Amino acid sequence: xxxxxxxxxxxxxxxxxxxxxxxxxxxxxxxxxxxxxxxxxxxxxxxxxxxxxxxxxxxxxxxxxxxxxxxxxxxxxxxxxxxxxxxxxxxxxxxxxxxxxxxxxxxxxxxxxxxxxxxxxxxxxxxxxxxxxxxxxxxxxxxxxxxxxxxxxxxxxxxxxxxxxxxxxxxxxxxxxxxxxxxxxxxxxxxxxxxxxxxxxxxxxxxxxxxxxxxxx
Numbered sequence: 575x576x577x578x579x580x581x582x583x584x585x586x587x588x589x590x591x592x593x594x595x596x597x598x599x600x601x602x603x604x605x606x607x608x609x610x611x612x613x614x615x616x617x618x619x620x621x622x623x624x625x626x627x628x629x630x631x632x633x634x635x636x637x638x639x640x641x642x643x644x645x646x647x648x649x650x651x652x653x654x655x656x657x658x659x660x661x662x663x664x665x666x667x668x669x670x671x672x673x674x675x676x677x678x679x680x681x682x683x684x685x686x687x688x689x690x691x692x693x694x695x696x697x698x699x700x701x702x703x704x705x706x707x708x709x710x711x712x713x714x715x716x717x718x719x720x721x722x723x724x725x726x727x728x729x730x731x732x733x734x735x736x737x738x739x740x741x742x743x744x745x746x747x748x749x750x751x752x753x754x755x756x757x758x759x760x761x762x763x764x765x766x767x768x769x770x771x772x773x774x775x776x777x778x779x780x781x782x783x784x785x786x787x788x789x790x791x
Contacts, residue, residue, distance in 0.1 A: 594757030606649030619755035
């Protein structure tokens with residue numbers, strides 16, 4: 575094994591190692607509202623679910639080297655509201671372009687051709703093309719030297735028609751193709767899925783075919 579003492583590395587080296595080894599990561603495409611009403615949209619791969627009672631997600635937003643805040647952080651701290659979207663293959667290119675550097679008064683939605691649609695429980699709009707949107711209010715904020723970590727409490731969920739069986743509350747996984755972040759500038763899809771045989775006392779992992787069978791039961 576190559577042994578690495580993190581205390582001997584600078585911040586950038588630690589970031590590159592962690593961001594390229596803790597993969598793949600789900601991507602949150604986050605919409606917020608600027609003070610002038612501009613809809614901001616930005617992708618973040620330091621994101622995940624944290625729990626279901628209450629239903630909370632985590633979003634980590636880095637601070638700029640010039641000490642200025644990213645628009646997403648500024649808007650969340652001011653309004654306490656944001657919408658997290660899951661990106662699928664069809665909108666991956668537009669999601670990536672939402673990471674372009676734009677002035678705060680320029681909307682990434684206009685820049686990329688994505689469409690805003692009203693949310694149900696918060697002011698920031700949802701993105702119409704996204705298969706999944708979690709409307710969130712700020713539950714808690716953690717701050718480190720390099721980042722804001724926002725804990726969002728999910729108020730409302732919107733999913734593409736047909737993606738969820740609302741009688742059984744099952745996601746039709748065979749129809750869901752999100753993309754994830756890999757190291758450097760690489761992304762991955764999730765079309766290659768496999769099951770692992772369960773050990774005694776553990777529930778089995780499900781293949782895409784098994785998920786389809788369950789959805790059709």
